């Protein structure tokens with residue numbers, strides 16, 4: 468072998484070994500927990516027996532929507548635009564002379580153009596990763612740019628279209644801390660455990676856990692568009708890194724919050740900004756919910772002292788999508 472070839476071989480080996488060495492799951496992780504080809508992640512914790520048990524939490528028929536209005540007025544991560552709702556056939560059009568749709572019938576039609584992460588949402592396991600691999604070792608090249616090429620050909624949101632139906636638990640950290648948290652407050656594992664203790668509530672396997680932070684309601688208190696933009700670019704209260712071990716230990720399906728990215732923004736360590744997405748989605752296969760609306764549910768839980776409920780929080784069946792808007796419904 469000549470000098471050039473041996474240099475090439477050594478470089479290739481170094482690159483390959485480097486790639487393999489770094490593309491490991493972090494700790495803790497669920498890679499292989501449900502088989503090497505699993506694409507569902509922590510929804511595996513949620514079995515039919517959990518759903519049957521959760522249905523018994525419906526006692527009064529009280530129903531709560533945990534979604535913000537899906538329109539351009541809501542909070543959205545600064546890299547995205549808010550949902551755009553377009554009317555394409557309206558009464559005003561017919562009044563201005565547009566012919567009726569069919570015979571005497573007139574129809575109004577509309578469209579929504581939006582980031583699938585631009586409102587109340589679940590992140591699919593294909594939404595975030597580090598190195599070149601996603602949950603369970605799926606290569607990043609399986610996430611394709613065009614929906615025609617499949618979009619997320621693995622770990623897409625459609626895989627969990629019947630999931631997220633079971634026991635929901637509200638952890639009202641905001642109320643436990645006296646009703647306000649400083650912007651950028653890091654919610655710790657002990658905040659969560661102390662709140663649960665005060666609420667006399669236990670988290671169990673297969674639960675969908677919901678944290679109240681107050682960020683989304685604070686956004687809606689603002690009226691000035693510049694103040695809204697500054698708010699979105701400013702620090703956001705959310706979970707800190709030590710919550711990841713707790714999430715793993717609890718064997719929960721997903722964790723959602725009434726904030727923008729679930730995790731604190733910016734991360735106290737700038738190099739770790741948004742890294743909790745990697746720990747939850749990529750390493751543990753645990754789903755992340757963001758921009759949820761919890762005010763009416765929280766008021767009711769505070770009133771009757773019952774922080775557990777039945778929840779139906781299915782994403783839309785969008786093949787190859789890396790997230791989905793939804794209207795989560797809690798029933799007590």
Ligand code: UVW
Pocket residue numbers: 544584590727728729741744755757
């Ligand atoms: C990003 O995509 C950065 O965050 P989110 O999970 O909030 O959509």
